[in-house]
Amino acid sequence: MFVQLKSGHDIDRGPCWISSVRFTSSWQTAYWRDRTLRRAAGMFDANFYDVDTDEEFWLSGPHRDRSDTRYSTVVPQVDDDVRDVYEAFLNGAPLPGREQG
Structure with a gap:
């Protein structure tokens, strides 16, 4: 997933990562690194917020x-544990779990 910190930064200027993110079956909660992110409507330029810090993310x-x-x-930092999958994706391979579209 592409993850970008929105809080405290001009539009699209926050640090960003290509990283592994785990979602609940409803896609309303995401687990990224040691954070719990919840989906929320009505945020400007963000679609998730950290439940502990209220920081906003895209x-x-x-x-x-x-x-x-x-x-x-801004160029995302690619986490080491997803680097091979991301490079394969850039070369045309489907993302894991998206083999059928």
Whole structure:
């Protein structure tokens, strides 16, 4: 997943990562690193918030053309545990769990 911190940064200028994220079956809660993120409507430029810190994040699937941010050229840091899968994705392979579309 593409994860970007929105709190405390201009639009699309926060640090971002290509990282492993685990979701509940309802997709309303995400677990990323040691954080619990909840989906919320009505946030400006974010779709999840940290339940402990109230920091806001944008989570989305990564883009093959690396245009993950809309208004900046911030480059995500790729976590070591997903590097091989991400590089295969950039070369045309489907993401795990998305083999059928």
